[in-house]
Amino acid sequence: MPETNILTTIGLEHYLVLSAVLFSMGMAGVLLRRNLIVLLMSIELMLNAVNISFVAFSKFNNNIEGQIMVFFVMTIAAAEAAVGLALAVSIFKRFKEVNIRFFEHLKG
Amino acid sequence: MTDAILFWFLALVTVCAGLSVILMSNPIYSALSLAMTMVGVSALFVTLGAYFIAGVQLIVYAGAVMVLFVMVLMLFDLKHEIQAFTRGKITGAIKIASVGILAGLVVGAITLGTKAIEAAKATEAVAGKTYDNNTMSLAQNLFLQNVFGFEALGVLLLVIAVGTVALSRSRGGTHARD
């Protein structure tokens, strides 16, 4: 196998590592932030990271199905954002609160 | 060479924008940087040759989902944020450590996995599927092989549309009460 320069030859690994980095950022956001809407945004970030790896695999394995998966993930992400925000807004209307800690007190 | 420059540039943009999503204490800045991340990811899709998906990423994520986030944040004026980050030094350290471990695990798994893929490719020599007429082959795959998933997503979207309307109606009317 010929020696390749990691800086100038972009392969699958580059995209996968980038995807992993973005995914971990999203996860850190979910763990560290308190604002409900920022949590939802971090989840979107994680889904985007997954999409990158899907498309990268699709390209490097010559298989179009990865892109179909991205299509489906995008749809589900949008649906999730819609429902999540609808919930967040109705809770905000009721209690004027978006702190995730507050939700521990919700019962019944 | 130009591909490499583009990749590193876009990776830098996405990672910086992604970092500012989780580090900015004002949620509106977070949302705007997330939109920037989406645009960067779309450009990354272009470098991978997925043109249609890149366009869809722009339309759906950057043009619709993030607009909704920004609108909600501005509508309810969530600027008076209590405290951006969760408290507690020990729990914080544990969280950061777990994220670090996860990142390490993922990177390790990738390096191992791609070696396996390279080996498999060398032996198998992937059969010549054409990849050039991208949108067309995407359409064929979507409408001939994954048609059930496609219809199911249609139903899912319908259910969500009904559900959000019901949710936003819950507890008295469609107007915010002060």
Next chain:
Amino acid sequence: MPLGGIIFITLFIGVFGVILIYLARWTGGRAKRTSAAKMEIYECGIPEQEKKDTKISVKFYLTAILFILFDIEIIFMYPWAVGFREFIHSGAGPFVFGSMIIFLAIFIFGLWWEIKSKALEWD
């Protein structure tokens, strides 16, 4: 896709805009006298009201949510539309046409429901 060109021109326009704004700042200068009233936001001359988040209808946000959902359904039609003739040529026409009719029926039912349930009324 000429990604390099797009990125280049984006940066170019960004720099152009920043230069334009700085130029205007520089030529516009600063007024010698200023007052608190001048720096206030414009509310037709009457003293500024304190509360900023006055009633903004939730309708705006509901519209945005419904937009996302219908937008995705429309995006799903794009690959179908671009491949429709080729599907017909390759003999898969009736199948693809039928599946799209089912999808469109779901779309139409959703739209009809939204209209009927008065989710789209602005009063």
Next chain:
Amino acid sequence: MMNMGTTPFEITINVIKTILVFLMMVQLVPILVWVERRGSAFIQNRFGPNRIGPLGLLQLLADAVKFLTKEDFVPDKGNKYLFYAAPIFALIPASIAYMAIPMSTPLIVGDSKFLIQGFEVNVGIVFILGVSSLAAYTILMAGWGSGSKFALMGAMRAAAQIVSYELALGLSIVGVIMTYGTFNLSDMIAAQQGALTFTGFGSTFTAHFLPNWGIFYQPLGALIFFASAFAESNRLPFDLAEGEAELVAGFHTEYGGFKMLMFFIGEYGHMMIASGLFATFFLGGYNIPYTTVQGVHDWLMTTFGLSVDGANIANTVVHFLMYNVKFLILLWIFIHVRWTLPRFRYDQLMDLGWKTMLPWALANTILTSIVIFAASQFAF
């Protein structure tokens, strides 16, 4: 640079070209403002600006000087960063989307081929829709950054309006895509050459008295596209974002001077995109009616005795002029409509978008698909 050329010479030319297209757009804005003021005066039986220079043409320069001498102003309550960033971001989506629209036949000199557009995108429509949907951020940023409730309400209205009409716009394009079977704008223009001809129901129909334009295949789609394009660019009769009676000036209430001008460039940019796209989809793009690009090329060679390269250059110039004729007529229609029609109420606007245009666009899609399907299945 991917696909911006292979040799350094081509790359340089292509980069300069993108900048030229951008500057052309920016230059067109003051001229359009002048046309708009003179045109509105003509429609309303007034004079309009006619003091400075011949026909008031130097008014543009006077305006620019006036804008430059305005004091730069940020309201205390506003968010300074967003307030400054919004006008800069207003320039970007409009100009980048416009650059993907082809304005003439490719210029072929020797071995080099130059496209008369900023850059070619092979999924042109999706790209343009995606990029121009980013314009909503500009409006929201401006509305929020001003810190004023009028600005915020105007921004919300504008954003909700833009997204609502994006649905009708996107759906009206589905019929167009189905008709041509491609996302590529150049391919669409190439499909609209010559006289009206189409194959279906087992035979070929030709109408020599009509050009082969998309508007004859998609009349309903064209109507819906045109109407939603007005709403997308926030022009009258859909300018509810700056309803002057109740919202002062909408999302740019607090802006003045050059920053205001940059919003204008963005707004006129959306008008230009709408006109360019309408010409491309429905009016044959840069094609001269009833002719083909190759036909014009041959005619130029035989009539004027030009060489192949000379005929190529002449061909590009002729088609560029043709494109601009269509483009400017459409822009004039935008201006004429603005000064002719009264505006809607906000609920009427939303009703029109969701309950009238969206169902009709859906009907157009279904009708088109049924016709295409039937034309392939049945024969007379």
